[in-house]
Amino acid sequence: MNFTHLREKNKMNTETLKDYILEIADNSLILGQRFGELCGHGPSLETDIALTNMSLDLFGQVRSYYQYIAQLSEEEKTEDDIAFLRLERDYKNVLLVEQPNTDFGYVITRQYFFDVFHLMLMQQLQYSKDETLSAIAKKGIKEVSYHKRFSGDWLKRLGDGTKESHERVQKAVNDLWPYTNELFEMTEAATAATEAGVGVDAGQLKEPYYKEVSELLKEATLEVPESKYFHKGGKQGVHTEHMGYILSDMQFMQRTYPGMKW
Amino acid sequence: MSEKEIKNLEQIFEAKIVRDEKIEPKDWMPEKYRQTHIRQISQHAHSEIVGMLPEGNWITRAPSLRRKVALLAKVQDEAGHGLYLYSACETLGISRDELYEQLHSGKAKYSSIFNYPTLTWADMGAIGWLVDGAAIINQVPLCNTSFGPYARAMVRVCKEESFHQRQGYEIMLTLCNGTPEQKEMAQDALNRWWWPSLMMLGPTDDESVHTAQSMKWKLKRKTNDELRQQFIDQTVPQADILGITIPDPDLKWDEETGHYDFGPIDWDEFWQVVKGHGPCNKERISARVNAWNNGEWVRDAAMAYAEKQQAKKVEKAS
Numbered sequence: 237m238n239f240t241h242l243r244e245k246n247k248m249n250t251e252t253l254k255d256y257i258l259e260i261a262d263n264s265l266i267l268g269q270r271f272g273e274l275c276g277h278g279p280s281l282e283t284d285i286a287l288t289n290m291s292l293d294l295f296g297q298v299r300s301y302y303q304y305i306a307q308l309s310e311e312e313k314t315e316d317d318i319a320f321l322r323l324e325r326d327y328k329n330v331l332l333v334e335q336p337n338t339d340f341g342y343v344i345t346r347q348y349f350f351d352v353f354h355l356m357l358m359q360q361l362q363y364s365k366d367e368t369l370s371a372i373a374k375k376g377i378k379e380v381s382y383h384k385r386f387s388g389d390w391l392k393r394l395g396d397g398t399k400e401s402h403e404r405v406q407k408a409v410n411d412l413w414p415y416t417n418e419l420f421e422m423t424e425a426a427t428a429a430t431e432a433g434v435g436v437d438a439g440q441l442k443e444p445y446y447k448e449v450s451e452l453l454k455e456a457t458l459e460v461p462e463s464k465y466f467h468k469g470g471k472q473g474v475h476t477e478h479m480g481y482i483l484s485d486m487q488f489m490q491r492t493y494p495g496m497k498w
Numbered sequence: 499m500s501e502k503e504i505k506n507l508e509q510i511f512e513a514k515i516v517r518d519e520k521i522e523p524k525d526w527m528p529e530k531y532r533q534t535h536i537r538q539i540s541q542h543a544h545s546e547i548v549g550m551l552p553e554g555n556w557i558t559r560a561p562s563l564r565r566k567v568a569l570l571a572k573v574q575d576e577a578g579h580g581l582y583l584y585s586a587c588e589t590l591g592i593s594r595d596e597l598y599e600q601l602h603s604g605k606a607k608y609s610s611i612f613n614y615p616t617l618t619w620a621d622m623g624a625i626g627w628l629v630d631g632a633a634i635i636n637q638v639p640l641c642n643t644s645f646g647p648y649a650r651a652m653v654r655v656c657k658e659e660s661f662h663q664r665q666g667y668e669i670m671l672t673l674c675n676g677t678p679e680q681k682e683m684a685q686d687a688l689n690r691w692w693w694p695s696l697m698m699l700g701p702t703d704d705e706s707v708h709t710a711q712s713m714k715w716k717l718k719r720k721t722n723d724e725l726r727q728q729f730i731d732q733t734v735p736q737a738d739i740l741g742i743t744i745p746d747p748d749l750k751w752d753e754e755t756g757h758y759d760f761g762p763i764d765w766d767e768f769w770q771v772v773k774g775h776g777p778c779n780k781e782r783i784s785a786r787v788n789a790w791n792n793g794e795w796v797r798d799a800a801m802a803y804a805e806k807q808q809a810k811k812v813e814k815a816s
């Protein structure tokens with residue numbers, strides 16, 4: 237009897253698992269990259285330090301995920317091949333995280349919208365049957381809880397601060413809101429991962445997510461946007477026009493000097 | 499206070515310094531001491547935060563994840579150094595906002611090395627190796643300086659700076675053990691950063707205005723020229739290990755003195771940059787001014803929010 241065949245059936249296919257990990261990891265990569273643009277340009281030294289901390293956490297997570305993907309790959313691959321040498325269509329991050337650092341209001345709102353989801357995801361992912369993912373999630377929970385506290389506190393300060401800050405951050409909330417729904421979209425990989433007990437059913441996070449976000453927005457004296465028009469595509473590799481520029485910076489060295497060690 | 503009383507305070511103050519005791523913010527100090535320290539500590543703090551910019555320039559383009567993380571952490575350390583130094587400076591009775599104002603208006607100076615552009619990845623290596631290296635030589639003696647808050651800040655800063663220096667050297671080493679293109683990149687970076695790094699140790703002794711007084715207050719233990727010699731003697735063998743050439747045809751070991759002889763430094767270039775006309779002076783200052791101006795509404799919001807929260811607390815309590 238061929239037992240490998242049986243085992244394969246219960247286990248998800250490795251390519252699917254890799255796709256699923258990329259969906260999670262690429263969000264941290266692109267968001268970390270956006271923070272990297274801000275270093276030294278923030279409103280105060282304290283916020284510069286805090287944003288850099290979050291960026292460091294995100295890149296730390298990215299490295300764990302990509303090292304795991306490299307391990308799962310049959311070809312010889314490194315974390316850097318995965319980070320730097322894919323085509324734009326092969327990056328699976330949501331559109332939200334690639335939105336630009338228009339001002340501090342956008343930076344904070346983007347962060348908060350992502351953090352609430354990210355924490356919920358990590359809290360579920362810690363129970364993954366995949367031990368590596370579970371370990372990464374457990375470590376991530378502490379970090380992401382801090383991120384959410386930071387971005388949530390700032391959202392309140394900006395919302396309930398001055399008239400100017402209120403107006404600015406409301407605009408950021410309105411502009412970024414259409415990118416939130418994509419967080420809950422289930423791809424084929426995510427569905428397979430969930431069925432295998434490895435992934436998280438993001439669809440189930442949607443209701444608690446909007447509840448939590450709406451409550452905080454109200455506390456911050458901000459209006460919860462009513463728009464039902466949402467954008468998606470990131471998880472399929474169809475990105476916004478920003479993405480090409482993010483990648484041309486990020487990939488610059490690896491593309492210009494192929495195959496070198498740094 | 500009578501003249502006699504002041505004389506008395508001055509004697510106590512000077513005796514303390516002679517005994518190697520620290521002067522603390524609450525202690526009496528001559529006005530000149532206070533002003534000199536505000537000038538030097540704030541100049542140092544400004545250098546840390548302006549210094550974030552040339553390296554920050556490569557965070558998004560770092561060639562590997564490991565390097566990206568290390569660079570982010572380094573730039574973050576520099577922000578931390580800025581923070582301790584501004585705090586040390588504030589104990590002398592000046593606010594951080596005033597200090598920023600001096601930086602933005604051009605009244606306060608910062609290390610002129612940061613007015614040079616970072617053009618390739620190798621510049622991240624060269625800056626760590628040479629610029630942090632020269633900074634350490636400048637700063638280690640300050641760990642024993644007479645003003646307590648400055649001395650304590652320096653102990654922490656110096657530890658991190660030596661880590662930066664090793665990290666920078668390691669970037670250079672990787673490049674020099676890499677492909678010919680990488681080695682060329684390293685050589686080019688050394689060519690561009692060598693002379694500005696020597697200038698970082700300050701004008702030559704006969705042109706340095708503050709040395710005598712600073713020696714007495716232990717703001718300085720060696721002269722600029724002595725520090726420069728120490729830097730060169732330490733760095734030349736490191737370049738030899740890398741297998742790249744220091745861009746000075748006059749550089750040679752002198753058996754008799756036990757030091758390296760080196761060629762003339764272009765002080766005209768130094769003064770040009772110090773006076774605000776280096777390749778990136780305008781960019782650096784405008785980056786800081788923009789960050790500050792664009793952050794004003796954010797800082798105002800935080801203040802307004804804190805006041806509202808405070809008012810709510812008071813209301814609840816009554």
Ligand SMILES: [Fe+2]
Pocket residue numbers: 546575576579655659
């Ligand atoms: Fe520093």
Ligand SMILES: [Fe+2]
Pocket residue numbers: 545546579633659
């Ligand atoms: Fe320094």
Ligand SMILES: [Fe+2]
Pocket residue numbers: 576630658659662
């Ligand atoms: Fe440093």
